[in-house]
Structure formats: C-alpha cells, structure tokens
Amino acid sequence: MANAMGIIAYNDSSLYVRGIEKYRPLAAFSYVGRYRLVDIPISNMTNSGLEEIDVYTNGDPKVLFDHIGSARHYNINNKHGHVGIIPVFTDGTPVEYVTDIDSYYNNIYNIEQDPNDYVIIAPVNFIYKINYSDLLDQHIASGADVSVLYKDVDGARMNYLNNFAITMGTNKMVETLVRNPGTEEHISMSLSTYVMSKKLFLELVREAKAYSALYWMTDILNLKASQEDFKVKGIPYRGPVFSINDLRSYFSANMLMLNEENMRFFNDPDWPIYTRTNDSSPTIYVGNGTAQGALISNGCTVAGDVRNSIVGRGVKIGAGAHIDNCLLMPGAEIGENAILTNVIVDKDARIIHKKELAGYEEDPLYIARREVV
Amino acid sequence: MENNNMLAMILAGGRGTRLYDLTNKTAKPAVYFGGKYRIIDFPLSNCANSNINVVGVLTQYEPVQLNAYAGAGQRWGLDTRGSGVYVLPPSEKDGTKFGVYQGTADAINQNIDFIDEFNPSYVLILSGDHIYKMDYDQMLDFHKKNDADLTVAVRPVPWEEAPRFGIMNVDMNNRIDEFQEKPAEPKSNLASMGIYIFDWPLLRKALIEDAANPDSEHDFGKNIIPALLEADKRLFAFSFDGYWKDVGTIDSLWEANMDLIDHNDELNLSDPNWKIYTSDIPLLPHYVAPTGKVEHCYINQGAVIHGNAKDSVLFNNVDIAEGAYVEQSVLMPGVKIGKGAKVYRAIVAEKVVIGVNSVVGSPDSKDIILVAKDVEEVK
Numbered sequence: 001m002a003n004a005m006g007i008i009a010y011n012d013s014s015l016y017v018r019g020i021e022k023y024r025p026l027a028a029f030s031y032v033g034r035y036r037l038v039d040i041p042i043s044n045m046t047n048s049g050l051e052e053i054d055v056y057t058n059g060d061p062k063v064l065f066d067h068i069g070s071a072r073h074y075n076i077n078n079k080h081g082h083v084g085i086i087p088v089f090t091d092g093t094p095v096e097y098v099t100d101i102d103s104y105y106n107n108i109y110n111i112e113q114d115p116n117d118y119v120i121i122a123p124v125n126f127i128y129k130i131n132y133s134d135l136l137d138q139h140i141a142s143g144a145d146v147s148v149l150y151k152d153v154d155g156a157r158m159n160y161l162n163n164f165a166i167t168m169g170t171n172k173m174v175e176t177l178v179r180n181p182g183t184e185e186h187i188s189m190s191l192s193t194y195v196m197s198k199k200l201f202l203e204l205v206r207e208a209k210a211y212s213a214l215y216w217m218t219d220i221l222n223l224k225a226s227q228e229d230f231k232v233k234g235i236p237y238r239g240p241v242f243s244i245n246d247l248r249s250y251f252s253a254n255m256l257m258l259n260e261e262n263m264r265f266f267n268d269p270d271w272p273i274y275t276r277t278n279d280s281s282p283t284i285y286v287g288n289g290t291a292q293g294a295l296i297s298n299g300c301t302v303a304g305d306v307r308n309s310i311v312g313r314g315v316k317i318g319a320g321a322h323i324d325n326c327l328l329m330p331g332a333e334i335g336e337n338a339i340l341t342n343v344i345v346d347k348d349a350r351i352i353h354k355k356e357l358a359g360y361e362e363d364p365l366y367i368a369r370r371e372v373v
Numbered sequence: 374m375e376n377n378n379m380l381a382m383i384l385a386g387g388r389g390t391r392l393y394d395l396t397n398k399t400a401k402p403a404v405y406f407g408g409k410y411r412i413i414d415f416p417l418s419n420c421a422n423s424n425i426n427v428v429g430v431l432t433q434y435e436p437v438q439l440n441a442y443a444g445a446g447q448r449w450g451l452d453t454r455g456s457g458v459y460v461l462p463p464s465e466k467d468g469t470k471f472g473v474y475q476g477t478a479d480a481i482n483q484n485i486d487f488i489d490e491f492n493p494s495y496v497l498i499l500s501g502d503h504i505y506k507m508d509y510d511q512m513l514d515f516h517k518k519n520d521a522d523l524t525v526a527v528r529p530v531p532w533e534e535a536p537r538f539g540i541m542n543v544d545m546n547n548r549i550d551e552f553q554e555k556p557a558e559p560k561s562n563l564a565s566m567g568i569y570i571f572d573w574p575l576l577r578k579a580l581i582e583d584a585a586n587p588d589s590e591h592d593f594g595k596n597i598i599p600a601l602l603e604a605d606k607r608l609f610a611f612s613f614d615g616y617w618k619d620v621g622t623i624d625s626l627w628e629a630n631m632d633l634i635d636h637n638d639e640l641n642l643s644d645p646n647w648k649i650y651t652s653d654i655p656l657l658p659h660y661v662a663p664t665g666k667v668e669h670c671y672i673n674q675g676a677v678i679h680g681n682a683k684d685s686v687l688f689n690n691v692d693i694a695e696g697a698y699v700e701q702s703v704l705m706p707g708v709k710i711g712k713g714a715k716v717y718r719a720i721v722a723e724k725v726v727i728g729v730n731s732v733v734g735s736p737d738s739k740d741i742i743l744v745a746k747d748v749e750e751v752k
Contacts, residue, residue, distance in 0.1 A: 033658045034674070072447070073653070260662060267657040267675070269690075277653035281642035282408035282673040282686075284634065293663040298409075298674050299643055311658070314643075 002133040004118035005111070006045040006053035007104075008038060009192065010088075011125055012216060013096040014162045014179075018247045019366040020346060025059020027124040028067065029250065030329045030347065032257050033297035033312040035275045036067055037244070039074075041122040042083060043273045046074045048132035051081030052114055056103050058095050061087040067276050074274045099216045101208045108205060111198065119201045121217070123192035127242040127253055129271060130193075135235065139195040144233035146200070146221060148174055149193035151237045156180055156187040162245050164190040164218055166234055174232035177222040191237060194221070240265060251344060251364045254310050254327050258293060280313050287319050297330070304334065312347075325361065343367060377424045379513055379570070380493040382484070383416050384477055385443075385501030386433040391622045394745030395722055400432055402501030403439040404626070405705045405723065407633050407642065408673040408686050410651045412620060413443060415506070416499045417458065418649040421449040423509035426456030427491050430501070431480045433463055433473055442652070449650045461487060476591035482580040488573065496576055498569040498593065504629050505617040506640065506647050507568070512611045516570045522606040523575075523598070525549065526568035528613050538564035539594050541610045549608040552598050563610055566617065569593065575606070616640040627720055627741040630686045630703045633671045654689045654706075664695050680710065694729075700736060711750055719744050 011026060020029060027038040038055055045053050053071075057064055064085050068074075071083035088098045089106050104111065111119075118139075120132045130149070139147040150166055153159075165180045165187040180187055194217070196204075208220035225232040240262055242253035256262055266273065280299025285291070289302035291311075296302065299314040304321030311317070312329045318336035326340050331348040334340065338351045342359035346369040351357065355373060359365030367373060385402040395404050402413035413430070420428050428451060430443045439460070446458035461484050463473055474480035481488075481498065488496060495516070497509055507526070516524040527541050540559045542551040553559060579597055583589050589596045601608060616639040618629040632639065642649055656675030661667055665678040672678075675689035680697035687693075691704045694712040702719045710716060711729035719734040721744045727733055728750030734742050 257657070260660075263657060263660055267660075269656075272655035273657075274655050279648040279650050279653075281649070282671050283659070284637050285667055285670045285672070286637070288668075290666060290668055291661040292666060294661050295658040296661070296672070297658040301643075308663075 001051060002049040002118075002136055003116050004050055004120045004132065004136050004195070005114045005116040005198070006041070006050040006132070007119055007121045008041045008045075008053065008055040009100050009121050009123055009217070010056050010058045010103075011123065012099070015125060015245055017244070017250050019368055020247070020250065020344075021059075023346070023369045024063050025057045025061070026244070027055060027057050028059070028063040029244075030312060031127070032254055033295060033310050033328075033330070035273060036063075037124045037127075038064065038068070039273055039275045040127050041124060042068075042071075042074050043271075044122065044128075044130055045120070045132060046076055046274065047271050048130075048134075050120065050132060051076055052116060053082070054084045054086055054107070054110075056086045056088075056100065058088045058098060058103075061085055069276065073276050075272075097214075099214065101205055101215055101217060101220070102213075104201075104205045104217075105209050108202065112202065114198065117198055119194075119196060119198050121192075121194045125244040126191050126193075127244075127266075128191065128237060129239055129266060129268070130237060132195075135193075136195055138235055139233075142233050142235075144173075144231040145196060146224070146230075146232045147195040147235050148177065148221070148232060149191040149237050150188045150234050151191055151241050152186065153189045154186050156189070157182050157185055159249070160187070160189055160243055160245065163243060164192065166190050168234045172234040172236075174225045174234050177218055177225055177232070188234065189243070190218075191241065192218075247344075247364065247366060248362060251327060255308075255325070258295060258308060258310065263295070278313060289317065289319075304336075304338075327364070346371070349373070377495075377510055377513060378493055379425055379495040379497050379509070380427045380429070380488060380491050380573075381416075381420045381425050381497040381499060381509070382429045382431060382481055382488075383413070383499045383501045384480060384567075385413060385430050385439060386474055386480060392626065393623065393743055395623075395626075395720070395743065396434075397745070398438070400434050400439040400501075401621070402430075402432075403442055404620075405688060406504060406620065406626070407630060408671050408688055409654075410649060411442065412504065413439070413501050414449075414649050414651045415504055416501060417443070417449045417451070418647075418651075419505075419507050419509060420497075420499075421451055421650065422647055423507075425497065425509060426451065426453070427459070427493075428457075429459045429461050429484060429487060431461050431474065431484070445652075448652050459487065476589075476596075477593045478580055478583055478589075478597050479591035481576070482584050482591070485577060485580065488577075493573050496571050496573045498567075498571070500567040502621055503566070503617060503619055504640070505566075505613075505615060506644075506649070507613060507615065508647075509568075509570075512568070512570055515611050516609070519547070519609045520607060521570075521609040522572050523601055523608045524570045524611050525598070525608065526566040526613050527563040527610045528566055528617055529562050530564045532559070532562050535559035535562045535564065541565055543610045547610050547612070549602070549610050552594075552602060554594055563612070565594065566613065567593075575601075623720060623743050624741055627703060627718075630671075630720075631684070631701070633686060634669055634684060637671075656689055659687070662695075665693070680712075697727075702734070714748075716744075718742065 208215040224230040283300040291306040293308045296311045297313040303319040304317040309326045320337040332345040333350040335352040446452040620626040659676040662679040676691040679695040680693040688706040690707040696713045697710040705723045707724040713730040717734035726747045730751040
C-alpha cells in the first residue's frame, strides 16, 4: 500500500472536445471501445497500491456514478479503500469558473481526515502507464516540495496547444508551468500529474483560494515555482503517452492503440486497465464479416468489413458495410452497405440507410449520440 | 429483489471422465465454454436471473478451482443480504461416516442441515453440466399452479434417441404417470433434463427414508422419483423447448461451441434481459493485426490474432501468430499458436502451445481431437 491518496482532477474549459463533450464529462469519455477515460488513472492508482481515491468532476456526474459504483471492479477492497466521486458544488457561480482549487477547498475537511501523508494528483486527459508508488519514492528521495511528471514532445507548435509546458533550470528544477504557447517545436509537456505532501497540498489550496478566485492548481504551482525557497521538480516519463485536448487528439489517442507496440504496452496482465463489465458475450463474425488491423470489443455482431478501426461494445455492423479508420462507440449500429471512412460514431447512433460518410484523418466526421443518419 | 422462497442445489460432483484431460485438474462444471464462460456460469446465472438467492454447489471431484470460482458470488450478483453461493463438499458430521457423496440424492441428504438453515418452501435441483437458459421462476409458477409435489423439466427428443434418456410419460394434464429409465421401447419422447423442483418438506422426508434403505443407490432418477410415483404423489412435467445441450463429451462440447457461431440466435448469449455472468478478464478488446483475418468466429476480449481464424471460438489471451491457420476449433484461454502452425477440428486446452509449423488435426476428419499438451515445433 502506498502512503498517498489519489486525486483525479478535472480540466478547465479551454480543453474542449467538440460534440462528444456535450453528452458527458471528459472523465466519462469512451476509450478504446470498452473503457472510460477515468479508468486509466484509477487503474494506475489501484495497481500502484493507492486505495483512497477521489474523482473530481465538473460535468454531469450521472454516468460516473453508474460506471464507478462501488469500485470493486478496480480491484479495490472497498472495506478499507474507496473511490469517491465529487461533483462541482456551486453557489451560483457558472460551473466553468469553479476551479479545481475551489473543489478541493469545498472538500478540505475530508482531505484532512484522510490518513495518508501524500497526495498524487492525476488528470483524465493523458493516457499513460506509471507506478505512482515508485513516483512517490522518487519524490521523497529528491527532497522537492512538489514533483511534476513531464514528457518531452515534438510538434508542439501545432499540437498540445492547451496543455501545459514546464521550463526547468539545473537539477530539473521547474521554473515555470504555463500553457504551451505554441511557439516552440519542442516542449517539456506537463502531464498534469503532481506529487506532494498532504500538508503542503492543503496549504497550497488555502493559499490559492486566498490569493485569487481564478487560481487553478497550475497557477499556484507556477507562482510557487518562481520562489527561491520552493522546489518543484520535473520527473521525466519515458513511456508512450497520448494526450487529449480536442476532437482530433481524442480520435488519435484512440487510434494510436491500433499500433501493436502501444497495444501490447497497455494490454499488460501485470498492470491491467480495469473497467466496469457489462457482461456482454464475445463478438460474433457472421456471413462475410471480417476485421483487419482492428480492436473489437465484446458483444458485437460483425457482418461487414472492418479495417484499422476501434469498435465499441455491442456494435452491429451490417453485411456489405465497409468501416475504415473509424471509432465506433458502444451500441452504434452501422447498416448494410454503409461505407464509413474517418468517422467517429458516438454511442447508440445509427447509420441505417445505405450511406457514404467520410471525414478526414486530421478532421474526423462526428456523428452525435443517438443520432440517426 | 424479492426471494421466491426457493433454494437451488447444483450437483457439480461429476468426474467428467469423457472430457478426458480437460477435467484432469478441474471439475467438469468449471470447464470453459463459449469464449469466456465456464459451464457452471449457466445454472448460476439462470438462478440469479430467476430470483433465487441461495445456491448450494455440491462438489467433490477436484473441487479447488471450482470452489475458488463459485465461492465469489458477486460475479453472478449473488452476494446481497440473504443471498450467496455456498460450495458444499462432503463433510464429516456426527453419526455419519465421512466419505464421498454416494449418489445424487445422498449429496442432498448430506446437506439437509444446510437447507434447513434457510427454511425454503421449495428446493430446485440442477446439474452442473448443461448449457441452456431457463427461467426457473416460471417452472415454479407451473409447480404451484398444479399443486405439485415434484416438477420435472422435460424436453422432447427425437424418438430414435429416446432410449438414451430417462423418459417421462404424462397424461393430458402433464401429470407424470410413469418414469422409464433408458427404455428400449419408449412410450413418449419427453426426456428428463435432470432439473427438479421439490416441495422441501416432502423431499426431506423422502431423502431420510431413502438413506435408511440399504438397497438404494441414493439416486434421484433410480430411487427417489420411482418411490414418489409409487406413493402416488403429484409429479408434473414442465416442458422446455429452448436450446439445451449436455456437454459431457469432447464432441458435444465442441458442437455446443460451434452452435454459438452457426446458430447464434438459439442460445443468444447477447440477450440483455438474460445475461450469462462470468468473471471479467481485464484486457483490451480483441486485436486483429493487419496480417490477420477472422471469418465466422466467436471471439472474446484479450485475444490477439496475427494469423487466420475460421469457424472457431477464441477465448481471452489466445495468441495466433502470423501465418498460422485455425479452422473449426475451440482455443481455450492462453492458447498460443506458433507461426505457420495449422489447427483443424480441435479443442485446445488452456495455455497449450502449438509449436511453429506443426499441424494438429485434419480438415477431413470426422473426429474432434483434444489437445491438452504442448505440441512441439516442426523445423
């Protein structure tokens, strides 16, 4: 067991995924056919031995309550562990102005009561695999006040635009933590993952709250990093990481899992990604149904031809249909002879008449939840 | 959910000798079926879906794996207050000699104390080696409506096969007036499915009487049912016409797996109103590589396919290498098929490795082969 409580944070409104976000908070986005994004940080935490986890959310929490439930499926012994869901509480302030600091502050009594000495804060918009227990050890050994996980990335002029970047001086001491300005090709991208003592966390929340109603955790950390006597240390992450900032990156964060190296990295029996089962049967391929270069969830009926695509639970693909480079979310139905290329089909949407639908790889077409085309 | 005051006992003690190496270290009810299930998931899920809260599982042969599996009742939602799955191996009691279950009736007789603790009005007796979906609550309604002492589930079988079964002869009101065990000249084609609903006080009394009879084999079909008929008790036959398969042999286990591909709508495991619950393996959806191809298959999450699979059932963690070919086969969890290997008409047991370029089975064979040991690579 790690001596840390897990906090799964929400993002500010600059992170916006067109379409999909209308129906659920980012944490509840479908991922690779059978997961929701929140499964990734929760599984990383429970695999690391964290057993006290709170999921903060600023969207409609209904889906999360249903999905997380008693959290037993995350391999948590819910007699002495728990996964809580903490929706935004607002006294009239529009939700988008309720910062993560506000939400921590509203819950401060419970955080104080938690028996762990450290907190680990993780986001839902980065897909990565890390042992937080090791990260905690590294943090403690370094003597820093706060550790920030980061990844060196290229292509930052065009991508990762609403993520945060850090600049570091000697000994990987962080000097600034600001939004990626899009002016440099190469950045050290913050993975919005922080380790600190619970005592310091509580001090920072109170200080930020007193300082400005608009302060987020990143703002107070950026401020503190500039102070001489406060040490924020960057810890590099070396594995693959997929970032979600908009519709295009959400699409690619899914499709990158079709790369076999990535797939094997995340499909790790020693480090499973847990999710809620819905007890669907295996998938059946009928008639001329087939798949190549695809990840296909359970409960599907495949009568068409699926290439380079991710297919969610319980999807039906009619005879003669051709699916290429698509992301089909659970419960979608693709009628006979439909031809879909570069399309995201949201939950329970139906493409029922013979149709050709195509988007661009860089700009996939989005079919909304329960829409009938 | 409201309890219907019926307790279920699953007879899961069978050695399963006709499944050969599949039951070397596993009781028959724990044998894998249909890509992600074990046989016992069917009666347990049927119970859970039929408002039955307490299920006893009677095991004796290689019970360890089955105990660990069935004891975790939350898989089937059988862990709320007042409900549970209880694994009941033979145990030593005062005044009895410790031993094995002598017959199906003896297995229940040895657990009378267990059943009494729940004080049910009805006891449902099931066997742990059949694949089917059935609403036992409907059968109980039928039992009550007829004011029956015992209701036996029956299914019509082809007349020429009737001599292989226990046959129930019934009158116009479905009341059983005669029971013939494997009759040479059957008078009806209604075969017993080995599913019984008894009034518990009546069964309790019959079991105690039977236990005292030194000539009895302590078997429901051979002893208990004939005795009740003799005593002119009210026995009724409840007809079931859904999919039902005894999977006691390699051939029938293979056929039942193939039925999931060829007659998927008959058993219909994707019915949202009657799910079959099992343990969920936390793995990604199944992956078909760009070099892979699947046709006419039934595939669970966590399988990885680089080669070709046709007319086959693939469990989780199956790995088919590039250039390998699998046809009309059932690959159980963790089976690895090496590059260029070919597998025809086979059941390949859990974690077996089929070596590079080796060939197993034949596409023209009438027989299904069971592969329970690793097959060496061919150079």
